[in-house]
Amino acid sequence: MRVNIGILGCGCVGSGVLKILKSKAETIRNRTGVEINVRRILYRSRRPAQELVPPGAALTQAYGDLLDDGEIDILVELIGGLSPAHEIVSAALGNGTSVVTANKAILAGYLPEYRRIAAESGANLEFEGAVAGSIPIMAAIKSSFVADDFSSAYGILNGTANYVLTRMSEGMPFSDALALAQKRGFAEADPAFDVSGRDAAQKLAILAMLIFNTGISGDLHAEGITDITADDLAYARDLGCTVKLIAKASLAGGRLGAGVYPALLPFSSALAHINNENNAVYLRSDNSGDALLFGKGAGELPTASAVISDVVRIALRLKSQSAKPPVSIFKQIPLIDPLELSSRFYIRYSVLDKVGILARIAGVLGNHNVSIAGVWQKNTVAGVVSLVMTTHSARVRDMFDSVRIIDSSNDLVRGKSLVLRIDDLEG
Amino acid sequence: MRVNIGILGCGCVGSGVLKILKSKAETIRNRTGVEINVRRILYRSRRPAQELVPPGAALTQAYGDLLDDGEIDILVELIGGLSPAHEIVSAALGNGTSVVTANKAILAGYLPEYRRIAAESGANLEFEGAVAGSIPIMAAIKSSFVADDFSSAYGILNGTANYVLTRMSEGMPFSDALALAQKRGFAEADPAFDVSGRDAAQKLAILAMLIFNTGISGDLHAEGITDITADDLAYARDLGCTVKLIAKASLAGGRLGAGVYPALLPFSSALAHINNENNAVYLRSDNSGDALLFGKGAGELPTASAVISDVVRIALRLKSQSAKPPVSIFKQIPLIDPLELSSRFYIRYSVLDKVGILARIAGVLGNHNVSIAGVWQKNTVAGVVSLVMTTHSARVRDMFDSVRIIDSSNDLVRGKSLVLRIDDLEG
Known part of the structure; x- marks a missing residue:
């Protein structure tokens, strides 16, 4: 069976799709019976290399050429960003054209809307490549765990931040590690999006909507890794731990913490x-x-591989007049204020080397119901001591409030304290 | 859409399927559009609890009742073992009845044959539950990595052996750990099948046939964990390692090592x-x-969940007159003799506490091209010393030959030496 696709965007992932289609057309046909025919390719700044353009595929720089082409069965949106991707995907789905996208920004913002549009028009929408690259997590949720009710998703969803933290665990400073991630091509165009946790928060929103069948509007709570130093990784190691940027969504009492x-x-x-x-x-x-599920979270070929699996998935549905699986319109699970959750904490204070400092810090913590588990004095630089503390379980809001008070006391501290959660349980 | 199934076998997994169908019928219908109707249930020794038997489902003890029922779309084979499961699955597939099975024994033995039969009759065959329980590995291979060519599979495929090794890493003796695994319900009826590596070898054969599209006949090479002691786990820890029962299949030079x-x-x-x-x-x-991919490798509900995902998968295909994905008949990749592969090794010799022993052992190893990386003398009991050695990369056959010679020298050793591989790379 033959399916016509249009590819929007010829950057990293788009080129990867063309490469795989070129080298694996026969493999895909033998395994799945699907022949993927590229009718049109939209490129923006850089024309794709001629040897990657399949025979018969028309190149264009006008979005309308793809939307108006009545022969395209599946639009593969790989331009990224909110606009014009959102308008194009909305229009295609509205016309009944199926869409494969790897665009986390539009999905985090508009997935509930896309599902409504697709349910009305009968179009298919798949997005395996948008979350965790080649890891077949969407397929697992939609096709394998069909009788499972989920209670949580928990993991590492940003490859750049994970790369940076890995290098820092080996002693490399944050800025050098980030520069290396950029050089290696992992980082987003604006790496601040990676290290602030916002990229992972978009992916988490998509994941949470899927597994809990709920709409999520607005950005999820995100804390980044920019204030973490290689010293913190060393101190964490002394505690038998490493530091990871964690994305977590879980149900508790009918509400969603994410x-x-x-x-x-x-x-x-x-x-x-x-x-x-x-x-x-x-x-x-x-x-x-x-x-x-573990794997390459991004990259040209891993993400392209996920995109192609989506194309095949939809093609098999379209070409068999298959009854489309029902599209459930999301319900709305109320969000838990992340500050109301509890956790154990690691805190690094930069305190003055004076008598009585710990007693005053302990006093502030006590007033906020934060109980100290351990304290270690680490290195001293120019009269400023790194004081590392772990706590028993405390409310996030209480922890943040206490640290805000401590940090504003110029006779106690120099510089901002670092607050990290300590996670014992995966899930 | 409604699909009629017959369930063969009402043991652990069969009961799990009935439980999930009872509690999640609506969830499955809402998510997938599939209504699973149980027409007949075959039980052998123990009649299933009445509250688990769906209304309208007929109970029987005669296999023929299910094979002769013209209304059954999918036969779910959960009796396990070679016979009569093999005869029933062959007959059903031959009749064009689709089959879901979690039976690793028949698949390891007859998967190439089943594929030929299914390709002729048009029947579907799925077996997500047969390898690694709820882990959606078959779905990942068949639906997600459609454009990927695999070079290796590597992992832990037997839950009992892994449970035993985990307890041993905490200091528990082998026999106690195995008894605990049996008590917890993880072990096979004959636990020797788990700890000898033969169970994992069956699962590896299925996995390797799928990812490399090759037939495998006969049992794969399997070494077990019965000679490992809690001391070995402690010595491994000193080397920065733990011990796992590894299943590995990889392609090298057009041949398959497994x-x-x-x-x-x-x-x-x-x-x-x-x-x-x-x-x-x-x-x-x-x-x-x-x-x-990581998860529960066995157990009532995890495996039942995988079985139900297979039923839904086939139901969607059957009910949509979907073009069946092409069934490729396996090619035949030649097997590499496992003794020809190379590895680093850990060896524990039980040697006599005498002068010159190490020199003689080193001499035998040298004659077999095995180069020593490190030697540690561990505890001495009644004049017998545990001598732990690590080697540089050596051929498995050379390693085994040298140890056979050393073990047969009564003036050198007391008891059998233990040989374990040291794996650095995952993949």
């Missing part, structure tokens, strides 16, 4: 050993218990 | 932290790189 934050993970957990640019996601569900 | 063996894994690898009854599989492929 957010991104850096956390200490014990070396005894598998997730502590997911290094470099890799992603990993735990799914916890009632029948299957904990399942972990 | 086998099961216990190996030391460094704690820096994620796989070293896959504990208890869990399974995990790395898949290495050209586009996607390394992907790891």
Whole structure:
């Protein structure tokens, strides 16, 4: 069976799709019976290399050429960003044209709307490449865990931040590690989006909408890794832990807690050993218990591989007059304020080397119901001591409030304190 | 859409399927549009609890009742073992009845034959539950990595052995750990099948046939964990490693190396932290790189969840008059003799406490081209010293030959030496 596609965008992932279609056309046809025919390719700044353009595919720079082409069965949107991707995907779905996208920004913002449009028009929408690259997490949720109710998703969803933290665990400073990630091609155009946790928060929103069948509007809570130093990784190691940027969504009492934050993970957990640019996601569900999926979170060929699996998936549906699986319109689970959640904490204070400092800090913490588990004095530089503290479980809001008060006391501290969660459980 | 199924076998997994169908019928229908109707249930020794039997489902003890029922769309084979499961599955597929099975024994033995029969009759065959329980590894291979060529699969495929090794890493003796696994319900009826590596070898054969599209006949090479002691786990820890029962299949020079063996894994690898009854599989492929799937390898509900996902998968195909994906008849990749492969090794000799022993052992190793990396004298009991040795990379056959010679020298050793591989790379 033959399916006509249009490819929007010829950057990293778009080129990857063309490369795989060129080298694996026969493999795909033999395995699935699907012959993928590229009718049109939209490029923006850089014309794709001629040897990657399949015979018969028309190149264009006008979006309308693809939207108006009545022969395209599946539009593959790989331009990224909100606009014009959102308008194009909305229009295509509205026309009944199926869409494959790897665009996390539009999905985090508009997935509930896209589902409504697709349910009305009968179009298909797949987006395996948008979350955790080649890891077949959407397929697992939609096709494998069909009888499972999920209670949480927990993992590492940003490859750049994970790469940076891995290098920092080896002693490299943050800025050098980030520069290296950019050089290696992992980082987003604006790396601030990676290291602030906002990229992971978009992916988490998509994942949470899928597994909990709920709409999420607005940005999820995100804390980044920019204030973490290589020293913190060394101190964490002394505690038997490493630091990872964690994305977590879980149901509690009919409400959804979801957010991104850096956390200490014990070396005894598998997730502590997911290094470099890799992603990993735990799914916890009632029948299957904990399942972990790990793999390349981004990159040209891994993401392109996911995109092509989506194209095949839709092609098999379209060409068989298959009854489309029902599209459920999201319900709306109320969000838990992330500050109301509780956690154990790691805090690094930069305190003055004076008598009585710890007593005053302990006093502020006590007033906020934060109980100290351990304190270690680390290196002293120019009269400023790094004081590392771990706490028993405390409310996030209380922890942040206490640190705000401590940080504003110029006779106690120099510089901002760093607050990291300590996660014991995966799930 | 409604699909009629017959369930063969009402043991652990069969009961799990009935439980999930009872509690999740509406969930499955809402998500997939499939209504699963149980027409007949075959039980052998124990009649299923009445509250689990769906209204309208007929109970029987005669296999023929299911084979002769012209209304059954999918036969779900959960009786296990070779006979009569093989005869029933062959007959059903031959009649054009689709089959879901979680039976690793018949698949390891007859998968190439089943594919030929199914290709002729048009029947579907799915078996997600047969390998690594709820881990959606078959779905990943068949639906997600459609454009990927695999180079290896590597992982932990037996939950009992992994549970036993986990307990041993905490100091528990082998026999106690195995008894605990049996008590917890993880072990096969005959636990020797688990701890000898033969169970993992069956699953590896199925996995290797799928990812390399090759037939495999006969049992794969399997070394078990019965000679490993808690001391070995402690010695491994001194080397920065734990011990896991590894199943590995990989292509090299157009030939397939495949086998099961216990190996030391460094704690820096994620796989070293896959504990208890869990399974995990790395898949290495050209586009996607390394992907790891981890989860419950067995158990009532996890395996039942996988079985139900297969039923839904086939139902969607059957009910949509979908063009069946092409069934490729396996080619035949030649097997590499596992003894011809190379590895680093850990060896524990039980040597007499005499002068010159190490020199003589080193001499035998040298004659077999095995080069020593490190030697440690461990505890001495009644004049017998545990001598732990690591080697540089050596041929498996040379290693085994040298140890056979050493073990047969009564003036050198007391008791059998233990040989474990040391794996550095996952994949």
